[in-house]
Amino acid sequence: MSGTFLGLPAFPEAAAAAVQDERLRANLRHATGTIRAKRARAVAELADWAELRAAAKAVKDRTLDRLDHYLVRLEQNVTAAGGQVHWAADAEEANRIVTGLVRATGEREVVKVKSMATQEIGLNEALAEAGIRAYETDLAELIVQLGNDRPSHILVPAIHRNRGEIRDIFADRMADLGRPAPEGLTDEPAELAEAARLHLREKFLRAKVAVSGANFMIAETGTLVVVESEGNGRMCLTLPRTLISVVGIEKVLPTWRDLEIFLQLLPRSATAERMNPYTSLWTGTHADGPDGDGPEEFHLVLLDNGRTDVLADRTGRQALRCIRCSACLNVCPVYERAGGHAYGSVYPGPIGAILTPQLRGTETPLDASLPYASSLCGACYEVCPVAIDIPEVLVHLRERVADGPRHRLARAAAAAAAYVLDHPGLLRAAERAAARTRRLHPRRLPGPGRAWTDTRELPAVPPEPFRDWWRRNRG
Amino acid sequence: MRVALFATCVNDALMPSTAIATVRLLERLGVEVDFPAAQSCCGQPQFNSGYRRACEPLVRRTVRAFAGYRHVVAPSGSCVATVRTAHPRIAARAGGGLAAAVGELTPRVYELSEFLVDVLGVEDVGAWFPHPVTYHPSCHGLRLLGLGDRPLRLLRAVRGLELLELPGAEECCGFGGTFALKNAAVSAAMAADKTAAALATGAEVLCGGDTSCLLHLGGTLRRQGAPLRPLHLAEILASTEAEPWRAP
Numbered sequence: 001m002s003g004t005f006l007g008l009p010a011f012p013e014a015a016a017a018a019v020q021d022e023r024l025r026a027n028l029r030h031a032t033g034t035i036r037a038k039r040a041r042a043v044a045e046l047a048d049w050a051e052l053r054a055a056a057k058a059v060k061d062r063t064l065d066r067l068d069h070y071l072v073r074l075e076q077n078v079t080a081a082g083g084q085v086h087w088a089a090d091a092e093e094a095n096r097i098v099t100g101l102v103r104a105t106g107e108r109e110v111v112k113v114k115s116m117a118t119q120e121i122g123l124n125e126a127l128a129e130a131g132i133r134a135y136e137t138d139l140a141e142l143i144v145q146l147g148n149d150r151p152s153h154i155l156v157p158a159i160h161r162n163r164g165e166i167r168d169i170f171a172d173r174m175a176d177l178g179r180p181a182p183e184g185l186t187d188e189p190a191e192l193a194e195a196a197r198l199h200l201r202e203k204f205l206r207a208k209v210a211v212s213g214a215n216f217m218i219a220e221t222g223t224l225v226v227v228e229s230e231g232n233g234r235m236c237l238t239l240p241r242t243l244i245s246v247v248g249i250e251k252v253l254p255t256w257r258d259l260e261i262f263l264q265l266l267p268r269s270a271t272a273e274r275m276n277p278y279t280s281l282w283t284g285t286h287a288d289g290p291d292g293d294g295p296e297e298f299h300l301v302l303l304d305n306g307r308t309d310v311l312a313d314r315t316g317r318q319a320l321r322c323i324r325c326s327a328c329l330n331v332c333p334v335y336e337r338a339g340g341h342a343y344g345s346v347y348p349g350p351i352g353a354i355l356t357p358q359l360r361g362t363e364t365p366l367d368a369s370l371p372y373a374s375s376l377c378g379a380c381y382e383v384c385p386v387a388i389d390i391p392e393v394l395v396h397l398r399e400r401v402a403d404g405p406r407h408r409l410a411r412a413a414a415a416a417a418a419y420v421l422d423h424p425g426l427l428r429a430a431e432r433a434a435a436r437t438r439r440l441h442p443r444r445l446p447g448p449g450r451a452w453t454d455t456r457e458l459p460a461v462p463p464e465p466f467r468d469w470w471r472r473n474r475g
Numbered sequence: 476m477r478v479a480l481f482a483t484c485v486n487d488a489l490m491p492s493t494a495i496a497t498v499r500l501l502e503r504l505g506v507e508v509d510f511p512a513a514q515s516c517c518g519q520p521q522f523n524s525g526y527r528r529a530c531e532p533l534v535r536r537t538v539r540a541f542a543g544y545r546h547v548v549a550p551s552g553s554c555v556a557t558v559r560t561a562h563p564r565i566a567a568r569a570g571g572g573l574a575a576a577v578g579e580l581t582p583r584v585y586e587l588s589e590f591l592v593d594v595l596g597v598e599d600v601g602a603w604f605p606h607p608v609t610y611h612p613s614c615h616g617l618r619l620l621g622l623g624d625r626p627l628r629l630l631r632a633v634r635g636l637e638l639l640e641l642p643g644a645e646e647c648c649g650f651g652g653t654f655a656l657k658n659a660a661v662s663a664a665m666a667a668d669k670t671a672a673a674l675a676t677g678a679e680v681l682c683g684g685d686t687s688c689l690l691h692l693g694g695t696l697r698r699q700g701a702p703l704r705p706l707h708l709a710e711i712l713a714s715t716e717a718e719p720w721r722a723p
């Protein structure tokens with residue numbers, strides 16, 4: 001993944017700092033609380049939600065089982081419709097391919113459709129190094145880009161910002177990247193949207209090259225699908241001559257009909273809408289054949305970047321079903337308090353906690369801490385439209401971390417505790433010793449125990465364990 | 476009817492009153508209670524921390540301890556959830572016929588409110604508890620077991636009890652086992668929000684079905700000096716006019 005996140009602190013430290021940030025807490029509480037309630041209402045409207053969810057899971061699992069087959073079909077059909085398919089094993093290769101393609105057009109700037117895959121590989125930075133400017137056109141991505149900030153949410157990357165902060169970013173920074181913000185800009189949503197519209201319109205009309213991702217790719221027809229709310233994506237997908245789409249290999253669906261399921265699940269889960277305002281579909285280039293309705297030149301870069309490793313893990317691979325709806329973030333009590341930046345990845349929240357350590361490995365302290373960034377409350381699994389059992393994968397990844405070399409001591413301690421619990425004689429002796437010394441137990445613990453006693457009293461040790469009560473009264 | 480009480484290690488060591496209340500309640504309802512002494516921990520803390528293999532002896536022990544009982548009752552949503560969801564996963568990887576033994580045990584293990592409502596078919600257990608109470612449905616009972624409104628139905632039938640709705644009830648209290656230590660800041664922030672919501676109801680008692688969540692919330696409330704005491708559902712249901720509940 002992108003180098004932007006290297007060297008960040010482990011989740012607990014970053015989260016502890018975020019918890020102290022009152023403004024961030026208020027922004028997140030408000031934003032996630034609102035969307036959470038709306039999603040619940042939108043989902044409750046569909047009597048067959050459980051069946052849709054099961055169908056989506058089945059389609060994705062079936063596709064992942066024969067991913068190679070569907071990708072080859074996709075390549076054939078994209079090619080037949082006039083597009084060119086490129087295969088990128090990792091971020092570096094993908095960046096090299098895209099940079100080369102832009103250079104070949106002779107252009108020095110591109111407009112971008114909101115895309116997670118291009119953030120994952122750090123494409124904007126790679127393009128900048130090659131002297132090519134990439135302009136984000138999704139409103140929230142624009143806010144993040146103008147603010148030299150990092151995204152903190154999959155769907156609403158600037159969720160950590162409120163209206164006042166956005167106004168300041170527009171007023172201060174728009175002029176550096178193009179048309180300045182209007183004089184006297186206030187924090188009224190309509191004014192902010194108008195400022196963004198004017199700023200972006202200039203770029204849409206000028207751009208010759210666009211870069212996008214895709215929500216779905218249809219193997220059967222070679223069609224790509226982008227689902228969005230603003231219409232800015234549609235501008236990028238239709239106006240420029242050349243379109244380069246960078247898409248993770250897990251985004252392929254076998255047939256056109258499969259869209260029926262996903263186009264119902266995604267908008268309700270993501271924005272709580274019955275249907276999203278813009279769904280753009282294109283097949284190849286418009287020059288080629290009766291079915292071709294894409295741009296003049298179309299390139300599809302299929303991105304692996306760790307995905308085949310995820311696929312090899314029977315438990316972990318379910319993370320590849322993800323359709324990036326963000327429902328798990330919006331419902332997560334840990335995300336709400338820690339904020340997206342604490343996850344140190346473009347994929348924050350519950351899905352990030354299981355995806356990032358699988359894509360990047362668990363070598364760094366940050367990546368090794370992500371599987372523990374959860375109380376395992378299960379709210380994410382409950383809302384996930386493709387039924388990813390996130391708690392199951394978290395525990396599975398904890399096992400991977402715990403088996404690692406840094407955890408020899410903790411592993412020994414866990415084994416010792418299990419040994420005592422498996423020997424009732426020892427357990428009873430330990431319980432009785434605790435009961436006898438109960439008046440000596442301190443209120444506040446030193447060392448790691450402080451994590452409990454900083455904000456909570458220790459439980460009082462009872463005069464006798466239940467076993468002894470039972471023996472005296474019923475035994 | 477004879478049942479085995481699965482007291483759980485946390486209740487055994489730290490909150491015997493919950494197990495004692497469960498015994499009193501079940502006996503009052505005409506159930507004969509056994510406490511198989513071979514029982515221990517279900518392995519939840521080890522399993523959830525990634526030490527799956529360390530759980531294997533505990534799974535074997537649980538299977539052995541409760542062999543021969545048609546009903547096993549535990550006053551803990553998360554321990555029953557561990558038996559139902561984690562034990563099969565541990566057993567599947569352990570081999571040695573453990574999976575079959577686990578598969579045979581799991582359908583016989585009930586969380587207390589499930590046992591009362593589904594097996595005994597009672598909602599009014601004849602309890603008396605004249606206090607305002609609010610109820611926090613712990614996550615594993617709520618989402619992994621699907622307890623639904625069973626605990627609330629039991630509480631509504633308690634004479635004298637005023638049940639006050641807890642806003643945001645379904646949100647996690649922030650305990651999460653080792654999460655409370657590994658991510659103490661976020662855990663504490665979640666506990667603070669949960670206790671604030673509970674206090675705002677005006678209840679005197681914060682009722683729950685999982686002792687570990689109650690220890691975490693109770694410890695937070697005591698540190699705050701807040702006028703709200705945690706009680707397990709079993710303790711409220713054990714209380715009668717003739718014998719009001721008093722923790723031993």
Ligand code: SF4
Nearest residue numbers: 322323325326328384
């Ligand atoms: S894991 Fe599920 S809920 Fe979370 S973003 Fe992906 S599809 Fe949505």
